[in-house]
Amino acid sequence: MAFVIFVLQLVIYILLLPMYLLNFLGLWNWICKQWFPFFLSRFTVTYNQQMASKKRELFSNLQEFAGPSGKLSLLELGCGTGANFKFYPPECRVTCIDPNPNFEKYLIKSIAENRHLQFERFVVGVGENMHQVADGSMDVVVCTLVLCSVKSQEQILHEVRRVLRPGGAFYFMEHVAAEHSTWNYFWQQVLDPSWHLVFDGCSLTRESWKTLEQAGFSKLRLQHLQAPLSWVLVRPHIYGFAVK
Numbered sequence: 001m002a003f004v005i006f007v008l009q010l011v012i013y014i015l016l017l018p019m020y021l022l023n024f025l026g027l028w029n030w031i032c033k034q035w036f037p038f039f040l041s042r043f044t045v046t047y048n049q050q051m052a053s054k055k056r057e058l059f060s061n062l063q064e065f066a067g068p069s070g071k072l073s074l075l076e077l078g079c080g081t082g083a084n085f086k087f088y089p090p091e092c093r094v095t096c097i098d099p100n101p102n103f104e105k106y107l108i109k110s111i112a113e114n115r116h117l118q119f120e121r122f123v124v125g126v127g128e129n130m131h132q133v134a135d136g137s138m139d140v141v142v143c144t145l146v147l148c149s150v151k152s153q154e155q156i157l158h159e160v161r162r163v164l165r166p167g168g169a170f171y172f173m174e175h176v177a178a179e180h181s182t183w184n185y186f187w188q189q190v191l192d193p194s195w196h197l198v199f200d201g202c203s204l205t206r207e208s209w210k211t212l213e214q215a216g217f218s219k220l221r222l223q224h225l226q227a228p229l230s231w232v233l234v235r236p237h238i239y240g241f242a243v244k
Helices: 002-015 017-024 028-058 101-113 153-163 183-198 208-213
Strands: 073-077 093-098 118-124 138-144 164-175 219-226 236-243
Touching: 002 017, 002 183, 017 028, 017 183, 028 101, 028 164, 028 236, 073 153, 093 101, 101 118, 138 153, 153 164, 153 208, 164 208, 208 219, 208 236
Parallel strands: 073 093, 073 138, 093 118, 138 164
Antiparallel strands: 164 236, 219 236
């Protein structure tokens, strides 16, 4: 089976050779940073339509983690286009961090469409080093469709725990690897190298639940889900929240 996967990966590599050449020349990353926000602005509309009920369920108890003022201080990690904004409670104070500055214009549009929120700032940075965010300063950190593409999940979660106040919560919704005995997992393995290149570092085969289980949170509520999505490869999902 491993040989079959290798052969199929080689075929796809040949088909995408111009893209790999651009990557070799150091040009693909710049192109990807430009087009990916545009793609994500379209994709998240469909994703939100198909996952609306699950997102409402996931974020239904956000307000329970608000501080003494009653206002929720929330950091969205890998905020993208601001697709989660409409699910946040009124007067929520939102800080966003993303390594791609080209998302900012899409964020501005989302902020204008979600006047119930209090937008604090947009930080250009990576989740593995959120030095711009003070220790214990956040009630909640949110991360959706991000752990699939970060360089170090372990370092991300270490930083999440640092910026959360004691008793604060980390909310997540992520696509993950399918069960190993399935055809879906077979095709995830075949397509993963090319998928990683085309979709700005995204991986199809990460078992992110294992990292969350070992991250040292005091409580973890995690569910597996076959998401009702058009794209079969990303239907395996996990979602839930963890308390510091």
